[in-house]
Amino acid sequence: MRSLPWTQPATKIGQVTWAWGEIEAGLAAGMKLKEVWEAAKKDGLDTSYAQFRVYISRLRHRRQRPIATPLPLSVLNNADPSCATAPQSDPFRNLREQREKKKQAGFEYDPFSINKNLID
Numbered sequence: 001m002r003s004l005p006w007t008q009p010a011t012k013i014g015q016v017t018w019a020w021g022e023i024e025a026g027l028a029a030g031m032k033l034k035e036v037w038e039a040a041k042k043d044g045l046d047t048s049y050a051q052f053r054v055y056i057s058r059l060r061h062r063r064q065r066p067i068a069t070p071l072p073l074s075v076l077n078n079a080d081p082s083c084a085t086a087p088q089s090d091p092f093r094n095l096r097e098q099r100e101k102k103k104q105a106g107f108e109y110d111p112f113s114i115n116k117n118l119i120d
Contacts, residue, residue, distance in 0.1 A: 012045070015045055017059060033052075033053065
């Protein structure tokens with residue numbers, strides 16, 4: 001189990017992730033991405049340059065995402081019980097408000113109503 005961090009992964013994205021420290025150091029030193037790819041290829045990475053670029057892009061995006069930190073237990077324990085539930089969103093609130101405005105305006109036709117008065 002302890003040797004896992006030093007064992008090269010089987011997948012190509014895993015290999016790029018595994019070598020990310022060296023790749024990042026090479027780029028920080030001023031090497032071009034293609035030069036880093038060529039060096040990685042000599043070390044046994046068998047992937048095309050286009051796919052290598054995709055992997056690097058994905059890793060950069062992963063590293064830039066903010067990590068969600070859980071709230072400390074003290075904050076959770078001292079929380080106001082009235083605020084314990086999040087307000088429910090109502091996707092049809094706007095439609096109801098518009099119908100109420102129409103009723104107040106005097107126009108009462110509702111195409112979605114199931115209670116239609118049929119003229120005999």
